[in-house]
Amino acid sequence: MLTRIDHIGIACFDLDKTVEFYRATYGFEVFHTEVNEEQGVREAMLKINETSDGGASYLQLLEPTREDSTVAKWLAKNGEGVHHIAFGTADVDGDAEAIRGKGVRVLYDQPRTGSMGSRITFLHPKDCHGVLTELVTSNPEH
C-alpha cells in the first residue's frame, strides 16, 4: 500500500546552483547527497516534512553524471523541471507485483537501490497518464 508522497524528482543542469536556489529562496537545506552510478545521477535530497506513516517527503534534485543517462536524455528533450514523482510503501516488491498484475508496465524485474539505501522501481509513464512514477521502500537505517 502506498502511504506517502516520498519525493518529487526534479532534473537540473547544475546541482550546486539548484541546491542554492532552493536554500536561498525557501530555506530548504540539503539532508543527503549521493551519486547513483547505475542511474547516472548526482543527487541532493531536501527534506520538506515528515509524514503520517513514519516517513518523510523530500525534493530530490538530480543532475546527470553522463550523457547517456536517462536523466541527461530527458533534460536534453525537456529542459529542467519535474522528472518523476515517488510514492512510499512498506512493500515495494508486493506493490510492484500487484500493479504489474493490473497491466501497468513496471520498468525493473526486481527493485533496485535508490536514494539513501532505499529499494525502488519505476512505472512506465505511458501507463500512468504521462507521469513517470516511482515506488520506494525506505531503508530504516536512514
Next chain:
Amino acid sequence: MLTRIDHIGIACFDLDKTVEFYRATYGFEVFHTEVNEEQGVREAMLKINETSDGGASYLQLLEPTREDSTVAKWLAKNGEGVHHIAFGTADVDGDAEAIRGKGVRVLYDQPRTGSMGSRITFLHPKDCHGVLTELVTSNPEH
C-alpha cells in the same frame, strides 16, 4: 515558511478516467472535487498522507474546462503529466512577498482562491529551474 509538500498538480485530458486510474492502480480515493472557473479547471484532490505541520499532501488532478485556460494550453504543448508542485505555508502573503524580494517573479499581485478555499499564488517556472511552483495557505475549515 514553507512546511510541507501540499500537492502535486497533474494535468490530464479526462478527469474521470484519471481518477479511476489512481483508484484502481493504487487505491487512492477522491477527497474533494471542485470547478475553479477562474483557473478554467475541474479538479479532484486525492489525499495521500498527513504531514508534520498539521496539514496534508495531495495529488491534484486537473482537467481544463475551456480551451483558453492555462492548463489546456499546457496540455496541448506537453501532453499529460506533472503541471506544477505546491508547498504549504501558514502565511502565503508574507512568503510570497519575501520571495518576490529575492527576485523571483510571483504571478499574482495578491493571492487568489485555490482548492478547498485555500489562498494560493504561483512563482514563474523560469525563475525556479523549470518548475511551476505554487504556494498554498490552507483554509482551516477544510
